[in-house]
Amino acid sequence: MDFMQLLDMVMHIDKYLGAFITEYGTLVYAVLFAIIFGETGLIVLPFLPGDTLLFIAGAFSAEGQMNLLVLNVLLITAAITGNTLNYFVGRAIGQKVFTHNYRWLDQAALIRTHAFYEKHGGKTIVLSRFVPIVRTFAPFVAGVSGMRFAAFQFYNVTGAVAWVTGLTVAGYFFGNIPVIRDHLSAIVLVGVGAAVVPVVLGGLWKVYRKMTRVRTS
16 A cells, blocks of 8 residues: 555545455554544644544444454544644743744733633643644644643543544444435534534634723723
C-alpha cells in the first residue's frame, strides 16, 4: 500500500476499514491509533476523521472483527497522549510569548485567555472532544495560555474516555443498522451541528449582553 492509497483509506475510513482488517489484520489497531493521535496531537491534521473512525470501529467490533476493549484502551491512550503533546507544544510557544515583547502580539489578550482557561478551561477541554477541528486546537491553546497541567490532564483524560467510549459503544450497538450505516456522513454532520450550535449561540449571547451593558453604562 503506497502513501496515496493509505491517505485515501484514512479519509474514507467508513468505506475501507473492513477491507483493511481483512488484508492486514491486527495492524489496523496501529493505524487507528496513529489517526486518533495525529488528529488530537498535531495541529496540522485537524481534518482526520476521528468521529467517523470511532463509530465505524465500534460497528466492526460488534461483528467480531476487532476487540472492543482493546480498541478502547488503545484509542483512549492515543487521544490522551495526542492532547498532551499538543498542550506541551503550545506551552513551549506560550513561554516564549510571555517572556518576549513582540509588537505583533497583544499580551493583555493572552493574559485574559490564560484567565479564561483557568476558569472555564476544563469544560472547554472536555466539550471540544466532540467538536471536529476545535478538539485539535483546544489543547494547543490551553498550553499557550498556561493552563495548569494537572487541571488540563484531569479534563484531558475525562474528555478522552467520554469521547472514545461514547462513539465506539454507539457504533457497537447502532453502527450495523442499515439506515444509520448508509447515512453515516449526514448523521455525523448533524451531531457536529448539535455540538457546535449551542456553543456559538452561547458566545453570541455573551457578546450581546456585553454590548448591551456598554451601551447602558
